Structure formats: C-alpha cells, structure tokens
C-alpha cells in the first residue's frame with residue numbers, strides 16, 4: 001500500500017519528536033515512524049534528566065541556538081498539562097569547574113562574555129563556601145550559570161509527540177523504516193508493516209541507528225559516526241537536602257581522571273544522578289552491554305568520594321545510554337549528502353538534548369523554507385567528505 005504525505009519523520013526520540021511537533025505546526029500532513037516506543041530506553045533520550053545551559057564551552061557558536069532552545073522549551077511547557085506529567089524544566093544552575101587553564105573552563109567564560117550571559121567565576125574557596133557538599137581540587141576554578149538547569153527528558157519527548165498528535169500528525173509505533181528511496185520528486189519510505197509512505201521530504205532522526213543501521217547510515221554521507229556506551233547512575237545521598245536544589249546545582253568537573261557530571265535530586269525523588277562523560281566503549285544499539293558492572297559503579301564512586309562524598313553510596317538505579325559521536329563532536333544537521341530531500345538531524349555527540357527543541361524547529365524550517373535563520377555551517381553533513389554514490 002502506498003500512502004502519500006508531505007513529510008515522514010524517521011525516529012521519534014529526542015530530535016524526531018521535536019521535528020514532528022514543529023512540522024505539524026506548519027499545517028503539513030506528517031507521519032512519524034518510531035521503532036521502539038515513545039519514550040523508550042534503547043536509544044539516547046533515556047535517563048530522566050539532561051543538563052541545559054547556555055554558556056557553551058564546546059563552542060560559543062551554539063549560544064544563539066541555546067537561547068532559542070530555552071524559549072521553545074518554555075513555549076512547550078505552556079501547552080503541556082503539567083498537572084499530568086510534571087514540569088519539563090527545573091532551574092538548578094550549573095557549575096563548570098576544573099583547572100583554570102582547562103579549555104572548558106576557559107571556553108565557558110569566553111562564551112558567557114561574548115554573548116553577555118550572566119555568570120559568576122568562583123575560586124576553589126568560593127565553590128566550597130557556596131556549595132558545601134562539593135570538594136574542588138586545589139586551584140580549581142568554577143563558572144556558575146544560574147539560568148542553567150535540567151530537562152526531564154522523557155517528559156519532553158512525550159510532550160512533543162503529544163503536541164504533534166493534537167496538531168494532526170499520524171504516528172506509526174512500533175513500526176520500523178526498512179528502506180528510504182529518494183527520487184527527484186519524492187522519497188519512498190518502506191515501513192515493516194507493509195506500507196510505503198511517499199513523502200516530499202524526510203527528516204531522519206534515528207539517533208545511534210543513524211550510525212549502526214546500514215540503510216540509514218548511507219544518508220550520513222562520509223561522516224565516520226561511532227556509538228559510545230554511557231552509564232547513568234543514581235545515588236541516595238547521606239543527606240538528601242545537600243544534593244538537591246538549591247544546595248547543589250548541576251555540575252561538570254574536569255579533572256585528571258576525566259570528565260564527570262551530576263544532576264541534583266528531582267522534586268519527586270532525592271536521588272543524585274552522577275555519570276562519566278565519554279570514555280565509554282564503542283558499540284552498537286543492538287550489541288551494547290546494558291548491564292552495569294561493578295567497575296562502572298566504582299569509576300563514578302571514586303569521583304564522588306573525591307568531590308561529592310555525601311553521595312558516595314550504593315547506587316539506587318542505573319541506565320545505559322548511547323552517544324552518537326562525530327569526529328569533531330559537532331552535530332549533523334542539514335540536507336543529506338545523498339539526497340536534499342532527506343534532512344539529517346543527529347550525531348549529537350552526547351550534548352544535544354538541550355537543543356532538541358530548536359533542532360526540531362530548524363528541521364521544519366529546512367523542509368518548509370529550504371533554509372534556516374541560524375548559521376548551520378558547524379553542522380554541515382557534507383563536512384567529512386562527499387557522499388557514497390547512490
């Protein structure tokens with residue numbers, strides 16, 4: 001059976017859900033296809049919370065996107081029934097700290113200054129005084145951004161999909177895309193239930209499957225994407241209030257053992273989330289080891305013992321998640337090197353969820369207007385070389 005529509009969104013995780021929402025708002029006929037569930041825990045948008053901040057040490061060029069992302073998350077919160085699902089965003093602040101010359105510590109200040117973002121620079125003594133549970137290393141410098149906080153990731157994804165459905169989007173779930181065949185006038189999208197969707201455009205937001213699924217991988221061009229296993233752990237602090245807002249902000253620490261971050265206890269649960277950033281094994285969504293080992297736990301507890309000892313206890317729960325990394329850790333957003341009718345949104349290298357709202361809007365702009373008000377040069381899917389011919 002062939003079914004016509006304007007746009008198919010492949011994958012309704014963080015980015016696909018946002019794209020579906022913004023496309024549905026343009027009055028187009030939209031079909032979203034999701035293989036696993038809304039939400040689900042097999043991909044990259046699982047684990048309760050995601051840090052959101054504006055003073056971006058990764059690159060100050062992200063700041064305009066982050067400013068728009070904040071506005072769009074607030075608009076989404078206005079159309080969601082918070083009494084049913086709870087808030088989407090919790091303001092908590094975020095402290096980025098480490099050696100004063102570290103590129104991230106320097107970068108966060110540079111981004112804040114360039115875009116006149118409110119921030120405070122704290123030395124090790126000021127950090128310990130302001131946040132008594134935290135133990136910085138001697139000489140550490142911190143940059144505190146009060147506007148930062150965390151998003152409730154599964155709530156946000158569900159809110160985007162529910163909003164899109166109310167605006168007329170059709171959702172096929174569970175249903176898997178098995179082939180994408182772009183032509184000059186349209187793209188045929190085969191779905192495993194025996195349907196072919198014929199669309200003018202496709203938004204491909206398949207997360208780690210963009211790297212691992214050979215059918216989808218072809219649309220990422222020459223980008224050498226890799227999937228990295230990441231472990232999320234939640235701990236019961238000895239004193240809950242000391243690891244909850246406002247006593248503890250989100251924080252990211254750069255130290256000799258690598259980068260670790262933590263997110264304070266949610267309003268309905270005092271558990272502290274703590275994780276290593278990067279440093280995981282390369283894997284695929286099908287083969288990843290979803291069990292959390294004693295070594296995974298010890299790694300994070302060693303960090304907590306040194307820097308947040310009040311939270312050093314047996315973990316309450318854990319969840320394995322996946323990063324999809326590009327070589328330069330910047331996203332892939334734009335027309336596929338294989339077909340301008342396929343808009344790729346992925347490769348978010350472990351830092352993309354906070355921008356899901358604006359990336360969804362950008363995907364809709366690229367489909368409807370053929371361009372974006374944002375400079376997307378940083379994210380060009382062609383930047384790693386020409387596509388394999390199709």
Ligand SMILES: Cc1cc2nc3c(=O)[nH]c(=O)nc-3n(C[C@H](O)[C@H](O)[C@H](O)COP(=O)(O)OP(=O)(O)OC[C@H]3O[C@@H](n4cnc5c(N)ncnc54)[C@H](O)[C@@H]3O)c2cc1C
Pocket residue numbers: 010011012013014015016033034035036037042043044045046047049050051052175176177178205206207208209210213230231232275321322323345346347348349350351352353354355
């Ligand atoms: C542990 C961890 C911590 C993170 N922390 C932060 C943070 O603090 N702040 C931040 O901004 N970002 C963070 N990130 C990054 C962020 O979560 C990801 O960039 C984002 O969730 C990626 O979303 P996605 O839509 O690309 O992928 P996913 O959410 O995995 O969505 C892809 C979807 O495509 C579907 N799919 C795949 N193949 C098919 C197919 N053939 N047919 C139909 N559907 C298909 C999948 O089922 C899936 O639902 C973190 C990531 C991890 C793993």
